[in-house]
Amino acid sequence: MGDERVIALDSVNLDIFKGEVVCLLGVSGSGKSTFLNMMAGLEKPTKGEVLIGGVAVHTLTEEQVTLFRQKNIGFIFQAYHLLPMLTALENVSLPLIFQGVSKHKRELNAKKMLEIVGLKGYEKRRPSRMSGGQQQRVGIARAIVGNPKIIFADEPTGNLDSHTSQDVLDLIIHMVREKRQTLIIVTHDREIAKFADKVVTLQDGNIVHIKTKEEYNQHENA
Amino acid sequence: MSNLDLIIMSFRNLLRRRTRSILAIIGVVVGSSSIIVMLSLGFGLSANFQQQIESYGNLHIIDVMGGGGYGGPVAMTSSKDGGMGGASSLDDLTVAQIAKIDGVETTSPVIQEYLKLIIGKYVSSSNVMGIENKMLEKLGYELQSGRALTADDKYALLFGNQIPPTFYNPKKTLYSSWGGAAQVDVLTDKIILTGDMAYGEKNVPQEPGVAIDYKMYKAKGVGILSNPNDESAYNVYMNIDTLKIIKADLKKARKETATGKQTYDLVKVYVSDIKKVEKVSQAIRDMGFQTSSLNDWLKSMQDTAKMMQGILGGIGAISLLVAALGITNTMIMSIYERTKEIGIMKVIGANLPDIKNLFLLEAGLIGFIGGVFGIIFSFIISLLMNTVLKGIMDTVLGGMGGSGSTISLIPWWLVLASLGFSTSIGIIAGYYPARRAMRMSALESLRNE
Numbered sequence: 001m002g003d004e005r006v007i008a009l010d011s012v013n014l015d016i017f018k019g020e021v022v023c024l025l026g027v028s029g030s031g032k033s034t035f036l037n038m039m040a041g042l043e044k045p046t047k048g049e050v051l052i053g054g055v056a057v058h059t060l061t062e063e064q065v066t067l068f069r070q071k072n073i074g075f076i077f078q079a080y081h082l083l084p085m086l087t088a089l090e091n092v093s094l095p096l097i098f099q100g101v102s103k104h105k106r107e108l109n110a111k112k113m114l115e116i117v118g119l120k121g122y123e124k125r126r127p128s129r130m131s132g133g134q135q136q137r138v139g140i141a142r143a144i145v146g147n148p149k150i151i152f153a154d155e156p157t158g159n160l161d162s163h164t165s166q167d168v169l170d171l172i173i174h175m176v177r178e179k180r181q182t183l184i185i186v187t188h189d190r191e192i193a194k195f196a197d198k199v200v201t202l203q204d205g206n207i208v209h210i211k212t213k214e215e216y217n218q219h220e221n222a
Numbered sequence: 223m224s225n226l227d228l229i230i231m232s233f234r235n236l237l238r239r240r241t242r243s244i245l246a247i248i249g250v251v252v253g254s255s256s257i258i259v260m261l262s263l264g265f266g267l268s269a270n271f272q273q274q275i276e277s278y279g280n281l282h283i284i285d286v287m288g289g290g291g292y293g294g295p296v297a298m299t300s301s302k303d304g305g306m307g308g309a310s311s312l313d314d315l316t317v318a319q320i321a322k323i324d325g326v327e328t329t330s331p332v333i334q335e336y337l338k339l340i341i342g343k344y345v346s347s348s349n350v351m352g353i354e355n356k357m358l359e360k361l362g363y364e365l366q367s368g369r370a371l372t373a374d375d376k377y378a379l380l381f382g383n384q385i386p387p388t389f390y391n392p393k394k395t396l397y398s399s400w401g402g403a404a405q406v407d408v409l410t411d412k413i414i415l416t417g418d419m420a421y422g423e424k425n426v427p428q429e430p431g432v433a434i435d436y437k438m439y440k441a442k443g444v445g446i447l448s449n450p451n452d453e454s455a456y457n458v459y460m461n462i463d464t465l466k467i468i469k470a471d472l473k474k475a476r477k478e479t480a481t482g483k484q485t486y487d488l489v490k491v492y493v494s495d496i497k498k499v500e501k502v503s504q505a506i507r508d509m510g511f512q513t514s515s516l517n518d519w520l521k522s523m524q525d526t527a528k529m530m531q532g533i534l535g536g537i538g539a540i541s542l543l544v545a546a547l548g549i550t551n552t553m554i555m556s557i558y559e560r561t562k563e564i565g566i567m568k569v570i571g572a573n574l575p576d577i578k579n580l581f582l583l584e585a586g587l588i589g590f591i592g593g594v595f596g597i598i599f600s601f602i603i604s605l606l607m608n609t610v611l612k613g614i615m616d617t618v619l620g621g622m623g624g625s626g627s628t629i630s631l632i633p634w635w636l637v638l639a640s641l642g643f644s645t646s647i648g649i650i651a652g653y654y655p656a657r658r659a660m661r662m663s664a665l666e667s668l669r670n671e
């Protein structure tokens with residue numbers, strides 16, 4: 001199983017600027033997740049480099065890269081990945097705990113965050129007693145609470161119905177824009193692409209085209 | 223991540239898997255309490271030995287004998303050059319030399335003479351010991367009745383506990399017998415001392431032509447000692463200078479040639495620090511004398527106790543080792559179960575050392591909590607042993623004094639040591655799983671279901 005060589009990404013070359021919202025599109029298996037994880041330093045390229053703000057992420061040790069992520073990167077997962085034994089408030093506080101923020105301060109921040117994502121009053125709820133959309137909101141609050149410079153989201157609406165998807169996406173875009181954060185988002189949903197500054201389409205591990213928002217919308221409308 | 227947060231999080235993780243945590247903790251409780259209880263048996267044994275030996279006499283005292291064949295009331299000759307045979311005799315010079323040895327507080331020469339004590343029709347043959355008063359005080363014998371000797375006493379006698387019953391009427395019975403009720407009151411009746419061992423006896427063959435004219439000395443009893451077990455019980459004590467005179471008279475009467483130089487049968491040495499007794503004994507032996515002290519016994523008995531303790535403690539240690547494996551197993555299981563969680567924590571910014579510490583702490587907590595309950599459990603077991611089990615043993619042994627006051631003894635330092643030990647065991651047992659959790663790839667862990 002492990003012996004078979006899979007070329008998940010071949011020749012990808014992409015510049016992302018600060019504050020940009022970048023959307024990765026492509027059919028299943030085209031390499032979107034692999035690309036995203038590589039940019040976030042979760043996976044190392046066998047060849048090539050990943051530079052974030054001048055830092056060569058691919059050369060960092062496991063320990064350095066975790067610290068780098070703690071300071072600069074927020075993550076939103078398709079399957080939410082909340083910790084089941086923690087309450088909503090505690091889940092949102094978690095990144096701050098790891099950063100060593102004091103209990104008082106982190107609870108204040110986390111509370112505010114929950115309020116922003118529309119979950120005021122849900123502080124003490126555990127994930128098992130929340131809907132998918134609510135869980136993903138907690139996930140978003142958790143990704144943003146530490147004020148990271150870049151947010152990675154891998155199909156954040158993949159497990160949600162279309163109506164909830166729209167709400168959640170609006171929330172993400174709204175928050176990112178407000179704080180001028182960089183967002184890299186993987187999705188199958190072509191609607192989302194309309195909000196993006198850049199739409200990158202992958203196919204068999206290659207970038208087939210990069211379009212600006214204007215180009216993409218023109219193409220869609222045509 | 224702050225230390226407090228680490229502790230809280232570890233604790234919550236333990237609570238989450240309550241049954242499993244409790245089982246792992248019980249393992250540690252059993253392990254640590256078996257070590258404590260086993261060791262406590264050794265300490266109890268050792269304390270009993272000391273108590274028992276102290277009831278035989280005084281641990282501060284060294285008896286010094288000449289190179290030759292004298293064996294004291296408690297005959298334990300420990301001399302490497304015991305075969306030299308009378309090469310060195312105990313005189314005033316020797317006493318002065320011994321007094322100078324570091325650790326020696328008081329010395330006293332001792333002479334003894336087997337004398338006949340006469341009260342009316344009753345007689346007793348007893349070992350009379352002449353000893354200096356200051357040493358008699360140090361020996362710390364307790365009185366049953368009467369008073370102790372004073373420096374002014376001359377023909378005053380202090381009786382060992384077992385002496386009064388030995389007075390018998392030679393006209394009626396042939397021998398004296400130990401034990402039983404005394405037929406005389408040594409404190410009020412007039413006592414006469416003599417060296418004539420044949421006094422009052424009926425069928426003593428007289429050696430022809432050698433009629434010895436023994437002196438009679440008027441004496442009075444002043445006190446009776448209380449301990450029926452130690453060496454004092456079978457002695458009569460009196461002023462050493464008075465006994466010297468009696469001895470000199472006897473020699474003259476028996477027409478023995480006086481050597482001129484005063485020698486002693488025994489020198490008693492008092493060492494205030496019990497730990498120095500061994501060293502002082504060695505120094506005296508190096509001078510060419512033989513020594514005996516209860517300490518020699520105590521040491522060999524305590525060595526035995528230590529050895530037993532080692533064996534018992536080893537048995538206890540094995541169960542703690544099993545408990546350690548239990549902790550490792552619990553932690554590995556927990557890591558398998560929480561693989562995904564570890565992945566999430568890593569991705570959202572947990573430092574790798576935090577992950578490691580989280581698991582180390584959890585394992586350490588199992589050890590610590592197990593240690594605390596192990597101590598409580600040990601004290602309960604120890605209490606039961608000292609009450610219920612001791613009661614049973616005393617009944618079975620029928621009050622023969624076979625068991626001491628305590629069977630199990632837990633010193634306070636053992637409590638601290640065992641707590642530290644079980645916590646360390648937990649941390650060591652958790653080290654491998656913790657490192658494994660730290661090294662798992664974040665992405666792989668996330669994919670784990």
Ligand SMILES: Nc1ncnc2c1ncn2[C@@H]1O[C@H](COP(=O)(O)OP(=O)(O)OP(=O)(O)O)[C@@H](O)[C@H]1O
Nearest residue numbers: 006007008009026027028029030031032033034035
């Ligand atoms: N752990 C892995 N080991 C080996 N090959 C993998 C692994 N994960 C993904 N791949 C392969 O890498 C290629 C890209 O996968 P990737 O997960 O990046 O696709 P994707 O675009 O995210 O698909 P989807 O939309 O279904 O999530 C695929 O051909 C896949 O088979």
Ligand SMILES: [Mg+2]
Nearest residue numbers: 032033034154
């Ligand atoms: Mg994917």
